[in-house]
Amino acid sequence: MKIQPPKRFKRRLLLGAAALALSTWYLLPHAFPLPHSLTETPNSPTLLDRHGEPLHHLTLPDFTRSQPVTLSEIPPDLIACTLAAEDKRFHSHGGIDLIATARAAKDWARKGRAISGASTITQQLVKISSPKAPRTLKTKLHETLTARHLEMTWSKDQILEAYLNRLDYGHNRLGPTEAARFYFQKPLTDLSLAECALLAGLPQSPSRLNPTRHPERSLTRRAIVLKRLAATGNYETSRITAASNEPLNLRPLKTEELAPWLPQISKFDIGNSKFDVPTTLDAALQRQVENIVTEELAPLAEQNLHHAAVVVIHNPTGEILALVSSGNWHDPRGGQINGALAPRSPGSALKPFTYLLSFEKAGRFPGSIVADIPTRFRTKEGLDLPENFDRRFRGPVTIRQALACSLNVPAMRELNDLGGPAPLHTLLQRLGITTFEPESVHYGVGLTLGNAPVNLLELTNAYATLARGGTYFPAQLWHDRPGHERPQPSFSKESAYLIADILSDPLARTPAFGRHGPLELPFRCAAKTGTSSDFRDNWCLGFTPEITVGVWAGNFDNSPTEGLSGVAGAGPIFRRTMIAASEGSKPSWFKKPESLTKITIDPRTGKRTTSNSSTHHSLELCPQDSLPLLTSTADYSPEGLAFLDQSYSEWLASDQNHRRDELTLAPLQPSSAALRILAPRPDATYILDPELPNGGRLRLATNLPGLAEWKCDTLTLRPSDTDPTAILSPGVHTLTATDPRNGESIPVTLTVQSR
Numbered sequence: 078m079k080i081q082p083p084k085r086f087k088r089r090l091l092l093g094a095a096a097l098a099l100s101t102w103y104l105l106p107h108a109f110p111l112p113h114s115l116t117e118t119p120n121s122p123t124l125l126d127r128h129g130e131p132l133h134h135l136t137l138p139d140f141t142r143s144q145p146v147t148l149s150e151i152p153p154d155l156i157a158c159t160l161a162a163e164d165k166r167f168h169s170h171g172g173i174d175l176i177a178t179a180r181a182a183k184d185w186a187r188k189g190r191a192i193s194g195a196s197t198i199t200q201q202l203v204k205i206s207s208p209k210a211p212r213t214l215k216t217k218l219h220e221t222l223t224a225r226h227l228e229m230t231w232s233k234d235q236i237l238e239a240y241l242n243r244l245d246y247g248h249n250r251l252g253p254t255e256a257a258r259f260y261f262q263k264p265l266t267d268l269s270l271a272e273c274a275l276l277a278g279l280p281q282s283p284s285r286l287n288p289t290r291h292p293e294r295s296l297t298r299r300a301i302v303l304k305r306l307a308a309t310g311n312y313e314t315s316r317i318t319a320a321s322n323e324p325l326n327l328r329p330l331k332t333e334e335l336a337p338w339l340p341q342i343s344k345f346d347i348g349n350s351k352f353d354v355p356t357t358l359d360a361a362l363q364r365q366v367e368n369i370v371t372e373e374l375a376p377l378a379e380q381n382l383h384h385a386a387v388v389v390i391h392n393p394t395g396e397i398l399a400l401v402s403s404g405n406w407h408d409p410r411g412g413q414i415n416g417a418l419a420p421r422s423p424g425s426a427l428k429p430f431t432y433l434l435s436f437e438k439a440g441r442f443p444g445s446i447v448a449d450i451p452t453r454f455r456t457k458e459g460l461d462l463p464e465n466f467d468r469r470f471r472g473p474v475t476i477r478q479a480l481a482c483s484l485n486v487p488a489m490r491e492l493n494d495l496g497g498p499a500p501l502h503t504l505l506q507r508l509g510i511t512t513f514e515p516e517s518v519h520y521g522v523g524l525t526l527g528n529a530p531v532n533l534l535e536l537t538n539a540y541a542t543l544a545r546g547g548t549y550f551p552a553q554l555w556h557d558r559p560g561h562e563r564p565q566p567s568f569s570k571e572s573a574y575l576i577a578d579i580l581s582d583p584l585a586r587t588p589a590f591g592r593h594g595p596l597e598l599p600f601r602c603a604a605k606t607g608t609s610s611d612f613r614d615n616w617c618l619g620f621t622p623e624i625t626v627g628v629w630a631g632n633f634d635n636s637p638t639e640g641l642s643g644v645a646g647a648g649p650i651f652r653r654t655m656i657a658a659s660e661g662s663k664p665s666w667f668k669k670p671e672s673l674t675k676i677t678i679d680p681r682t683g684k685r686t687t688s689n690s691s692t693h694h695s696l697e698l699c700p701q702d703s704l705p706l707l708t709s710t711a712d713y714s715p716e717g718l719a720f721l722d723q724s725y726s727e728w729l730a731s732d733q734n735h736r737r738d739e740l741t742l743a744p745l746q747p748s749s750a751a752l753r754i755l756a757p758r759p760d761a762t763y764i765l766d767p768e769l770p771n772g773g774r775l776r777l778a779t780n781l782p783g784l785a786e787w788k789c790d791t792l793t794l795r796p797s798d799t800d801p802t803a804i805l806s807p808g809v810h811t812l813t814a815t816d817p818r819n820g821e822s823i824p825v826t827l828t829v830q831s832r
Contacts, residue, residue, distance in 0.1 A: 112207045244280045257276070292325050339358075355555070402416055432479075615628075684712065
């Protein structure tokens with residue numbers, strides 16, 4: 078065998094080694110793909126108010142916050158400090174600092190452990206952009222070769238920009254923009270050299286060097302960075318000295334929890350947006366309303382009212398200008414529940430829509446008469462005898478008085494005459510109410526009293542539809558969403574105007590609410606309150622042509638307040654919010670439709686009168702094409718008392734009648750309505766239970782109280798004020814009610830069983 082000469086062997090060995098080194102340096106790195114996340118700069122979007130003011134800096138999925146900037150937007154001092162602290166030969170190496178690597182290897186060999194790091198900025202960028210992996214030699218080698226690949230693919234400026242925007246400065250802040258905002262509440266351009274040095278030192282160990290908890294450690298690290306910066310020879314000694322002596326002037330960001338519910342909502346509505354998202358909220362108004370709620374709730378805590386929600390809508394656009402969710406986000410009793418979205422019983426707040434239907438479908442007007450008298454309504458549970466808030470009955474009242482004074486019985490009678498709950502159920506669903514059961518029969522005519530749950534946002538927008546003259550479109554929270562597609566009128570402008578006129582009439586509501594209370598504002602405003610059973614929910618909603626405000630107040634644990642009604646609980650918040658929302662503009666009022674005219678009526682009969690000399694007359698609005706009948710002498714007694722039909726007989730004879738000098742029963746004008754038995758129900762079964770307090774008594778009832786002549790051969794009937802009471806006994810019984818007007822008899826059979 079021929080032996081190679083030593084010189085030629087060494088030369089070949091050197092050439093082979095050089096080729097291997099060059100291949101390792103230039104070719105092998107291409108076998109290691111760049112991390113996918115390098116092409117996606119992390120950016121946590123900011124939610125903005127309608128004027129561009131930041132409301133919330135949202136977090137990324139890992140709960141960090143980041144606002145990327147270009148390299149040209151980063152102060153040169155911060156770049157210089159970062160290079161001095163992390164990689165002083167950044168601009169001269171190819172992704173691997175061979176000098177630093179050799180030094181680190183030497184230190185490891187001598188000490189048996191790492192004394193100083195050798196990772197370049199490029200290597201660190203690869204590391205923080207890659208999925209977490211065990212810190213093994215294999216991982217280190219993989220990151221090193223990937224760094225070489227990156228150096229051959231990107232420019233130094235691209236690498237430095239990506240690195241700075243991904244650096245962790247502590248407190249879950251990525252990048253210099255968020256760091257400057259959190260620690261100093263400054264834009265990057267306003268940072269001093271000392272502040273740049275402080276920030277540049279933090280990524281080495283953000284928790285250990287946390288300046289808010291360990292200021293002395295962060296200052297020590299700052300001094301090291303400034304010393305290294307001075308060693309570059311690029312900074313005057315005077316600047317380094319001044320920066321070293323500058324005190325630590327931290328201004329840790331205290332997050333203003335304005336609209337604290339907003340980030341939670343945004344997760345569902347904007348998804349993983351990487352851009353700033355404008356909302357329709359007005360930050361200044363939002364602050365005002367949040368303060369109003371806090372101030373008004375404080376004294377009401379003594380009456381067990383702890384939470385409130387508010388919605389303010391700009392009527393022409395449907396944009397939500399302000400929304401308060403609970404009044405105290407940190408309340409352990411449910412402060413983070415969004416009261417604007419939680420279904421609650423609205424009480425009387427639905428009544429305006431019942432009378433709206435009367436105007437639309439029944440040819441009624443605000444002067445039409447409704448009977449406020451004891452009235453039984455059939456429900457799933459049997460007969461119900463509702464009462465008004467003050468437990469009084471007023472006899473014949475106009476719709477204006479019934480709605481303005483929020484009377485319960487007239488509203489139920491009106492809805493019953495409209496065909497039951499179905500029309501109201503359908504209308505409210507058309508106005509965006511989504512919380513109802515599919516079938517209206519579930520609620521009965523009690524729907525007009527609020528026995529169905531609604532949420533504040535949807536009901537406020539339904540009121541905004543009144544303000545828009547019947548045009549419905551959904552409320553908007555995001556400013557960049559497409560506009561409404563040809564919204565269709567849900568009801569006429571005339572009907573909407575009549576409701577607004579009633580709800581803004583302080584004289585009409587005086588008998589129930591008095592004067593100069595929370596519902597009377599410095600400008601004309603429609604307003605309606607609502608109170609659920611046991612005073613659990615307080616509502617107050619109202620509008621001007623420009624603004625609609627809705628307020629709910631109560632407790633998220635559903636405990637009742639101590640006698641607080643809507644006007645006392647929600648009313649003051651509504652008043653102050655409406656005034657605040659109207660600041661800077663002069664609230665207007667609606668233009669009266671030409672199809673409406675003013676007429677003079679007798680409020681006892683609802684009929685038109687041509688004379689204003691009577692003490693019983695009032696001005697009223699009415700559609701020109703459906704004027705009421707004129708009064709005649711047949712409507713009054715010789716003494717001038719207005720005649721009432723037989724349906725009022727029980728009320729007229731009761732202690733509730735305080736209008737004996739105005740009204741009397743018309744003996745020759747009984748009700749023309751056919752007699753109907755309300756109780757007992759046909760084929761009903763009753764159980765005799767000795768523990769029940771009624772002692773087996775059944776109150777008989779018809780739609781014409783006191784008119785029918787009752788008879789039963791098997792039960793004892795005891796007389797009462799109107800219809801008799803049956804004393805029940807086991808067996809099958811037939812009762813007969815006879816109409817004395819025409820002699821017609823109606824039988825009804827019931828079964829009584831013993832327990």
